[in-house]
Amino acid sequence: MYAQNFIKTTRMEDLIKKIEDASNFIRTKSNFKPEVCIILGSGLAELVNQVKVNATIDYKDIPHFPVSTVIGHPGKLILGELSGKNVAVMQGRFHFYEGYTMQEVGFPTRVMKACGATTLIVTNAAGGLNPVIKVGELMIINDHINLQPENPLLGKNHDALGPRFPDQHAVYDKILIEKAKSIAKNNNITCHEGVYVGVPGPTFETPAEYKYMRIIGGDVVGMSTVPEVIVGNHAGMKIFGVSVITDEGNPITPQKISHQEVIAAAKEAEPRMSLIIRELVAVL
Numbered sequence: 001m002y003a004q005n006f007i008k009t010t011r012m013e014d015l016i017k018k019i020e021d022a023s024n025f026i027r028t029k030s031n032f033k034p035e036v037c038i039i040l041g042s043g044l045a046e047l048v049n050q051v052k053v054n055a056t057i058d059y060k061d062i063p064h065f066p067v068s069t070v071i072g073h074p075g076k077l078i079l080g081e082l083s084g085k086n087v088a089v090m091q092g093r094f095h096f097y098e099g100y101t102m103q104e105v106g107f108p109t110r111v112m113k114a115c116g117a118t119t120l121i122v123t124n125a126a127g128g129l130n131p132v133i134k135v136g137e138l139m140i141i142n143d144h145i146n147l148q149p150e151n152p153l154l155g156k157n158h159d160a161l162g163p164r165f166p167d168q169h170a171v172y173d174k175i176l177i178e179k180a181k182s183i184a185k186n187n188n189i190t191c192h193e194g195v196y197v198g199v200p201g202p203t204f205e206t207p208a209e210y211k212y213m214r215i216i217g218g219d220v221v222g223m224s225t226v227p228e229v230i231v232g233n234h235a236g237m238k239i240f241g242v243s244v245i246t247d248e249g250n251p252i253t254p255q256k257i258s259h260q261e262v263i264a265a266a267k268e269a270e271p272r273m274s275l276i277i278r279e280l281v282a283v284l
Contacts, residue, residue: 016158018107021063023114030055032079034088036281037112037237039228041093041124041244041266047274048089051080059092065111066104068092083282088112095224096148097202106152106231110161113235119176119284120232121277125266126220126243127205127257129213130194133220133245136269138276139192140180141241142172144226145218148200152227153234162234171233176240176280183279189272194219196243198226204257210249220245242276244269 032054040047059065059075068075078089090112094105109120126139133139157164177193184191197213199205201223205213213221220243232239246265247257 015103015110016160018064019110019114022065022107022111025061025063026057026077026079026111026115029057030079032086033116034079034086034112035117036082036085036087036119036121036284037090037109037117038082038087038121038277039090039093039109039123041122041222041224046267046270047082047277048076048078048091050274050278051078051082051087051089053078053080055079062111065108066094066098066100068094069098083278085281085284086116087281088115088117093224093228095202096150096200096227097223102148102150102152102154102227105227109228109231109237110235113232113237118237120228120237120239121280122225122228122239122241123273123277124196124222124225124241124243125246125262126196126222127210127247127249128220128245129197129210129249130192130219131248133192133194133248135245135248135265137190137192137245138184138269138273139194139196139220139243139245140177141196141225141243142177142193144171144196144198144229144241145213145216146198146226146230147213148198148226152231162236166230166234168230168233171229171239173238173240176238179283180240180242180276180280183276187272187275187279189276191276192219196225196241197221199223205249221249240280242273244273
């Protein structure tokens with residue numbers, strides 16, 4: 001499969017055209033130009049209720065767009081106003097484990113950049129590796145470890161989209177991190193800061209894997225986020241990421257978990273995450 005995917009990436013000569021097709025289609029539905037793209041993870045789709053909606057577009061209608069296949073990912077693009085800023089909210093995302101290539105997973109981020117977004121906010125449901133971080137709490141991402149088997153930048157580089165070898169020393173914007181931490185503190189929200197480990201899924205991790213990921217420096221683990229962040233960084237976007245802790249897989253207190261439990265825990269914590277994002281967007 002990996003060999004087939006690699007061949008596919010080397011033939012993506014029409015990537016620029018696909019981005020143009022998708023972004024032009026979105027413009028036919030609305031002349032709204034987003035400043036911020038917000039990608040919502042599993043069970044975290046309710047932020048859209050706080051958006052003054054200009055247009056709603058199903059992913060399946062956008063040319064070349066993937067389609068969400070996972071429960072908790074409605075599969076809609078919402079264009080509208082949040083906290084006085086123009087935003088594009090992706091109500092659901094795509095994953096490598098769904099059978100998409102990493103280039104396909106990162107494609108919507110490129111489309112949002114082409115539509116005008118210069119800031120990328122990513123959210124996710126994640127398992128805790130650091131025993132200090134508990135279910136229902138939030139963690140601001142200040143770095144990541146990529147354990148996924150492919151990189152969305154594999155294949156021919158398009159200089160118009162970004163450099164061949166993008167630097168990753170400061171992927172997550174430090175100013176946005178500090179602003180978000182201040183917002184959390186002012187609203188008495190428990191919010192940690194740490195490293196997100198990206199894995200391919202769809203299996204949850206074994207106790208030994210949890211232990212390994214903690215040893216190498218991870219604080220939380222999830223099956224998403226890293227591809228979109230790599231693409232956003234490649235495109236020169238400012239990036240902010242936050243995880244909602246839905247289970248504790250740390251070596252001290254490992255526990256069984258199901259996707260239904262992940263969604264339930266994410267929904268319970270979602271209002272706190274939404275508050276931080278709403279106030280963060282206001283001060284961008």
